[in-house]
Amino acid sequence: MQALSPVETYLQDFHQRQPGATTAAFAHLRARSSVADYASSYAALAAYVPQPTVxxxxxxxxxGDGHLLKLLSDRQGPSLKLIGVDMSQGELDVARATLPGHVVLLKERAQELSVETGSIDCVLSHMAMMLMDDIEQVIKEVRRVLRPHGQFATVVGRGFLLGDVSEILLGVLLPILKEEGTWFRFGDARTRTIDGWTELLARDFENLQFEDLDVDWDPLPHELWDSLTETYDIDRLSAPSKTRLRERFIHALSDLQRSDGTIRTGWAIRLIRAQAKP
Incomplete structure (x- = not known):
């Protein structure tokens, strides 16, 4: 595997320390759009895979820790072959311990897959492609491994927190990030817009579809904070900065709390679907 970039090195370290963090954040929350309601953002991707008759x-x-693969393997379809790729050994170790033995797991970068050309019917990815270096090479690899007319679907972030919470968090977080100088941007800016994704996919894919999903959540302040500590920008802060951020954030949330103490928020994500050109 090629030497990792600074961003990849950090992501590998994070997921070694906190395997399953993405599953913990998303697997238990419903995802809805103007046209559909899914049990979770993972379920939205699993729904894209038909029950195989061939x-x-x-x-x-x-x-990651294999949550999406587990949803698919639980269908017990005799004709379904599953392959998972991740560059984090910590995540793969958790996946291996929970998935059936027939699921193939590979420790690889998305930019250089060992998977045979034209051997895959469907490529899925959950909350990862907007983080990846050299996204054009990633998309080339996705197209290379797909069969003609093969299906591609990914869930990516389209923003951050839903509602007023997002503005409150940024208001207290950005000054601390500037003080520490630890902030850096993940991935390619084009993965944050529909126009950008259209540009990235247009050469090798057709029938592009975009579905904006809201992952609704009504946490108590401490539950929201605990989840945010497993996001990359906050994880990289020093302990004193995390303490200052928590105090300011919890205080600022008081005006948003409802009578039961909860706060209306959630995650803003996007489901993208496309078909490989022949």
Missing amino acids: PLTVLDLAC
Whole structure:
């Protein structure tokens, strides 16, 4: 595997320390759009894979702890072959301990897959592609491994927190990030817009579809804070800065609390679907 970039090095370290963080944040929350309601953002991707009546091979790119693969394997379809790829050994160790033995797991970068050309019917990816270096090479690899007319679907962030909470968090977080000088941007800016994704996919894919999803959540302040500590920008702060941020953030949330103490928020994400050109 090629030497990791600084961003990849950090991501690998984070997921070694906190495997399953993405599953913990998203697997228990419903995801809804103007046209559909899903049990979770993972379920939105799983729904894209048909019940196979013929042999079908699915690749989960940046599979993490294997939650999406588990949803698919629980279907018990005899013709479904599952492959997971991730660059974090910590995540893959958790996946291996929870998934059936027939699920293939590979420690690889998305930019250089060992998977055979034209061998995959469907490539899925959950909350990862907007973080990846050299996204054009990633997309080339996705197209390379897909069969003609193969399906591609990914869930990516389209923002951050829903509602007024987002503005409050940024108001207290940005000054601290500037003080520490630890902030850096992950991935390619084009992955944050529909126009950007259209540009990235247009050469090798057709029938592009975009579905904006809201992952609704009504946490108590301490539950929201605990979840935010497993986001990358906050994870990278020093302990004193985390303490200052928590105090300011919890205080600022008081005006948003409802009678039961909870806060209306959630995550803003986007489901993207496309078909490989023949």
